[in-house]
Amino acid sequence: MLPKAMSTRHPSVPFLCKMMRHYSDLSYIHHVGETPLKYISLGRLLEQTALEYPERDALISVEEKKKTTYSGLLDHADRLAAGLQQLEIKYGDRVGLWAPNIFEWNIISMACARAGFVAVTLNPAYTAQEMEYCINKIDVKAIICPDTYRKLNFYEKLCKIIPNLEQQTAGKLNNERTSSLSTIVLLSERKLGGTYDYNDVVAMASDASIKNIKENQCRVNPDHPVNIQFTSGTTGEPKAAIISHYNVVNNSVCCGKRNELDLKHHKICVQVPFFHGYGYTITAASAIAYGATLVIPSVTYNPLRNLNAIKEEKCTMIHGTPTMYVDLVNVQRKKNEDIYPEIALSGGAPCSPVLFENMRKHLNVQKVKSVYGLSETTAVAFQSMGSEDEYQTLNTIGHVGDHLEVKVVDEYNNVVPMGTPGELCVRGYNTTLGYWKDPTKTNEMIDKHRWLRTGDQFILQKDGYGKIVGRLKDMIIRGGENIFPKEIEDVLNTHDDILESHEVCACVRVRNGAQITLETIVEYCAGKLAKFKIPSQLKIINDFPKTQSGKIKKGELRKSLEGKI
Numbered sequence: 001m002l003p004k005a006m007s008t009r010h011p012s013v014p015f016l017c018k019m020m021r022h023y024s025d026l027s028y029i030h031h032v033g034e035t036p037l038k039y040i041s042l043g044r045l046l047e048q049t050a051l052e053y054p055e056r057d058a059l060i061s062v063e064e065k066k067k068t069t070y071s072g073l074l075d076h077a078d079r080l081a082a083g084l085q086q087l088e089i090k091y092g093d094r095v096g097l098w099a100p101n102i103f104e105w106n107i108i109s110m111a112c113a114r115a116g117f118v119a120v121t122l123n124p125a126y127t128a129q130e131m132e133y134c135i136n137k138i139d140v141k142a143i144i145c146p147d148t149y150r151k152l153n154f155y156e157k158l159c160k161i162i163p164n165l166e167q168q169t170a171g172k173l174n175n176e177r178t179s180s181l182s183t184i185v186l187l188s189e190r191k192l193g194g195t196y197d198y199n200d201v202v203a204m205a206s207d208a209s210i211k212n213i214k215e216n217q218c219r220v221n222p223d224h225p226v227n228i229q230f231t232s233g234t235t236g237e238p239k240a241a242i243i244s245h246y247n248v249v250n251n252s253v254c255c256g257k258r259n260e261l262d263l264k265h266h267k268i269c270v271q272v273p274f275f276h277g278y279g280y281t282i283t284a285a286s287a288i289a290y291g292a293t294l295v296i297p298s299v300t301y302n303p304l305r306n307l308n309a310i311k312e313e314k315c316t317m318i319h320g321t322p323t324m325y326v327d328l329v330n331v332q333r334k335k336n337e338d339i340y341p342e343i344a345l346s347g348g349a350p351c352s353p354v355l356f357e358n359m360r361k362h363l364n365v366q367k368v369k370s371v372y373g374l375s376e377t378t379a380v381a382f383q384s385m386g387s388e389d390e391y392q393t394l395n396t397i398g399h400v401g402d403h404l405e406v407k408v409v410d411e412y413n414n415v416v417p418m419g420t421p422g423e424l425c426v427r428g429y430n431t432t433l434g435y436w437k438d439p440t441k442t443n444e445m446i447d448k449h450r451w452l453r454t455g456d457q458f459i460l461q462k463d464g465y466g467k468i469v470g471r472l473k474d475m476i477i478r479g480g481e482n483i484f485p486k487e488i489e490d491v492l493n494t495h496d497d498i499l500e501s502h503e504v505c506a507c508v509r510v511r512n513g514a515q516i517t518l519e520t521i522v523e524y525c526a527g528k529l530a531k532f533k534i535p536s537q538l539k540i541i542n543d544f545p546k547t548q549s550g551k552i553k554k555g556e557l558r559k560s561l562e563g564k565i
Contacts, residue, residue, distance in 0.1 A: 033402025043114035081115035082205035091116035096143040128160035139180035147188035166193035240436035252285035261290035271320035281379035303327040321348035347371035404428035424458035
């Protein structure tokens, strides 16, 4: 007779059914996509589109009065790539792209992709100190930037990093503080010491060197890095997330399909900065994947120019963050322009249901779509589907992306039941290769099974849609209760006189002439929020501190209010 531990007796059918129900109710989904993933480089993707749509406009820079077709974009990129190779920039070298949304931004980005350089897309607002950190963090070899643009003086900051730059020889820079940096290329009408002129570098390309770029596309490995995205660094120094060609190509293809770029030729109004993942992958790369036209209203963010570009260029799609849409709706309320964009895409931060309604009402958009992701997920992990009901559009951040696995876990890394809040984890083709030369931080975010921890408190639904409860680090504990600011912000944003709100205390931006008091807020929230969630302090804000990508700098907001509330 066998001992009990070795019994051959099978579990009962009811027990098995109960266990199957238990596992099926856990917050885990693997969404298998219908469109196969592509194993090509980003440069190859541009080449394919240029062959299919050679005469279609790729870029229209309204303020600069410049435009180019897809065949023109490919030609410009190959010429610049060949010219940069003459400066001894080699495959795998990091090239800093430090500029606002100028016409040449996408040409430079694609030149790097075609030559196998790694485009380090840098925030144009970086100080000299921040730039020095970025250069040394990833050993940047070359920087391409304007000399100045309005209040942005790039050359002056470079002179602070390299004190004797004006006296140095271009291409042979010598500076102990930034030993990797040898080359600076400026877009400028002036000849400035220690630098190459952008147009002169393009002119260095010969027919033979351009031919070499074209013939060597098969040697650009899709698994190799194409882009480095610096994180915002809200909890310390910025980390350098490495993104591969494979990451970008497939995230842009999947994202563009959800945005219906495959159904017709769209003209996209670009409100977002190109240096961010939203601009680089969701906007620029997705446009390349499907032959869409990027309309750049202005070099730096300007809501009025954005509205004018939508009207004059007849844009069928808009890309922006929630704060950008708050501004755009506010301008449109005053101007009431005759615009009819088909799709408005919102990402970069959670969007409140009332803002979605205002976008439909005032911008006349037919569909409002959401995207959610991180720099470390290339760009997108969740996104709106082609057809979804009103509730899904207004109350979720979209459906899990194609070819991705997601799960929601508790503090002990156990998968929680479906519909229960926990930390969102993502696994799939879009996961960053890691942080540059930082295995400790890489291993903190990505475990040995390649699950990436997002740091977002999340609820996953059985239908594959998700809701952000809030950032784990933004959680407020009041009276022993956990409170996530987004729930409060969504209620405050429904008030007719409030344009925008962010819960540090209740920080709100109000309409001109409106009178809002703490008593008004308490009365308005009664019955809409549990008593312990109702703000106990109020601060009226004229403008919220924001990143270049349109996110609220909550850390900076907190510091500005210390001792004032």
